[in-house]
Amino acid sequence: MKAAALSALPAWQLPALAADQPARAGEKPKIALIGCGGMGKGDARNAARFGTVVAVCDVDANRAAEAAKQNGNARQYTDFRKLLDTEKDLSVVINATPDHWHTLVNLAAIKAGKDVYSEKPLTLTIDEGKRLVAAVKAHKRVLQTGSQQRSDKLFRQACLLVRSGRLGKLHTVTSALPAGLRAGPFKSVDIPAGLDWDMWQGQAPATAYVPERCFTNFRFWLDYSGGTLTDWGAHHNDIVLWAINQTGPSSIEGKRLAEPVPGGYTAPSEYEITYGYQGGLKHICKSTTASTIFGGRPDKPVPRHLMDHGVKFEGSDGWLFVTRGKIEASKPEILGDKPSPQEQGVQVSDDHMANFFDCVATRKAPICDAETGHRSVSVCHLGGIALRLGRKLTWDPSREEFTNDAEANTHLAREQRKPWTYDIA
Ligand SMILES: NC(=O)c1ccc[n+]([C@@H]2O[C@H](COP(=O)([O-])OP(=O)(O)OC[C@H]3O[C@@H](n4cnc5c(N)ncnc54)[C@H](O)[C@@H]3O)[C@@H](O)[C@H]2O)c1
Structure with missing residues (x-):
């Protein structure tokens, strides 16, 4: 790819x-x-x-x-x-x-x-x-x-409109993510000169060198990543949490819509997950159909108009869809509103790297600090755990634990291959 x-x-x-x-x-x-x-x-x-x-x-x-x-x-x-x-x-x-x-x-x-x-x-x-x-x-x-x-003005606009109640009572949010690759089985080959494959694998289980595991395609293997659910979820589910101003869901339920090819990529390629949030809000996170093209034709660039991934917010007074370079609403006047970022408690950044270096100088928290990045990808990890267990889970976002579910709680961490530990200095 x-x-x-x-x-x-x-x-x-x-x-x-x-x-x-x-x-x-x-x-x-x-x-x-x-x-x-x-x-x-x-x-x-x-x-x-x-x-x-x-x-x-x-x-x-x-x-x-x-x-x-x-x-x-x-x-x-x-x-x-x-x-x-x-x-x-x-x-x-x-x-x-x-x-x-x-x-x-x-x-x-x-x-x-x-x-x-x-x-x-x-x-x-x-x-x-x-x-x-x-x-x-x-x-x-x-x-x-x-x-x-x-740090993108269209995503910020969507967040402000949702937070300010412009859509009325929000009831459903849908984050559509590109589907992942579904392919295999793959053959192992000699390790390329110059690559320290053992170090590349790090804390993940050791395997023979397979080119499709390394460089770029690592994101389609559960050993190293979570598939498009984490790869793209870290973008679009991040926007969901930003707009709804919550730290995480209270329930998660999901299904894989395609099984992996034996001996091939292991991360879920097509899936649908339903999260429940405080206040009865429903969040559906699903892989898109257009991106099946993305998965099936890795040699061809994806035409822009087929990339229908993005986030849709639906409320009692209308809906809003936002993706990279595009924002749409059920009524044009929704987009005419200009809620104040200060009033909505939203930091303004138009350049993500500049925001980081500003904060390096001022020691303030950047727009996507560790807690924010952790909470956003937690939504994705929770979805991955629900897909793996195949049953409804109950999550306590303040304790960051599944409620009365010892089996699910074992999935919050992974075993590390020696000698790697988090006591790294
Ligand atoms: N923000 C975005 O929009 C965006 C877009 C693409 C990728 N990414 C992220 O960037 C990261 C890299 O993605 P990529 O597509 O460049 O992958 P890549 O495989 O092309 O690059 C990763 C590099 O890290 C090297 N590496 C592996 N282990 C290392 C180690 N222990 N120490 C030093 N180097 C090591 C690899 O050899 C490789 O060269 C991923 O986490 C991906 O999700 C973010």
């Missing part, structure tokens, strides 16, 4: 680096990039508006070398622990590793006193999110989650 056909829509996610956006006066923050794939390289370009990328790290030495070249011959590493040990005057880490590495790298960077721009989905499990939130607080660090729809 081509990177361009994934959730990464390069033109959207990589704002043009305008020449009229010079670095700040005074010393520029020193930045390290950990994870030099498509997103990491884009994030580093984006961050270079505000600081200097002095070091790069990837478990694939070829990728580290390429990123170093792109960033003015930055120093190269293949082990992030060595980077953090050596680069003492760093202030910022950009973490664009695959999802199963986010928390370990984030914890190590935070303990080393760095501020972090971490790619979404913020965690692999709900337990990881609790650990991360505690560490950010204890070490007084700034962490921005890369769910950049929070």
Whole structure:
């Protein structure tokens, strides 16, 4: 699959680096990039508006070398622990590793006193999110989650209209996510030169090298990710929580609509999940049909008009649909309203990376801080657990536990492969 056909829509996610956006006066923050794939390289370009990328790290030495070249011959590493040990005057880490590495790298960077721009989905499990939130607080660090729809004016407009009651009593929210890949079985081959496959796998179970597990397609394997439910859910379910102003659902029920191919990708490809929230609000999170094309034709870019993923809010006085580059409502006058962000308690950011660097300077919480990123991906993880168990679950968002359900609570964390533990320094 081509990177361009994934959730990464390069033109959207990589704002043009305008020449009229010079670095700040005074010393520029020193930045390290950990994870030099498509997103990491884009994030580093984006961050270079505000600081200097002095070091790069990837478990694939070829990728580290390429990123170093792109960033003015930055120093190269293949082990992030060595980077953090050596680069003492760093202030910022950009973490664009695959999802199963986010928390370990984030914890190590935070303990080393760095501020972090971490790619979404913020965690692999709900337990990881609790650990991360505690560490950010204890070490007084700034962490921005890369769910950049929070810094987009159309998503903010939708959030403000919903929060201000413009749709009347909200009863249903639907987040439609692209369907995932359903393919396999795959063959193992020799490990490519330069790649430390054991380190790439990290805390995940060890397997023979299969190209479809590594680089980009890792998101379709439960060992490393949660499928499009977490990959895209970390964007659209994040908008749901922002607009409804709640920390999580109280019930979750879901079904897989397609079984995985034996020996192939393991994450749910097509699914429908129903969440219940306080006040009787129903939230349906489902894979879209248009994106079956996305899954079935990985060699072809998806035509823009077929990407019908997004979030629909329905209330007693009308509905609103928002996605990247588009907002629609049942009545045009709904969109004419301009609720005040201050009155609705909504932070305003029009540039996600700029918001992060502002907060690095001011020590304020960024628009998608650790708690926010953790809560948004928790919605996705809860959906994944409900799909796995195949029954209705009851969740207590304040305790962050399933109620009277010992079996479900075992799914809040995962076993880590030795020697990896969260006590990483
Ligand atoms: N915000 C967005 O819109 C957006 C879009 C695309 C991807 N992403 C996120 O960015 C992350 C990376 O995605 P990608 O598509 O660039 O994947 P990728 O596979 O192309 O890149 C990940 C890189 O990390 C490296 N890596 C793995 N383990 C490492 C470790 N322990 N230390 C250092 N490097 C390590 C890999 O070798 C690879 O080069 C994912 O979490 C993904 O969800 C976010």
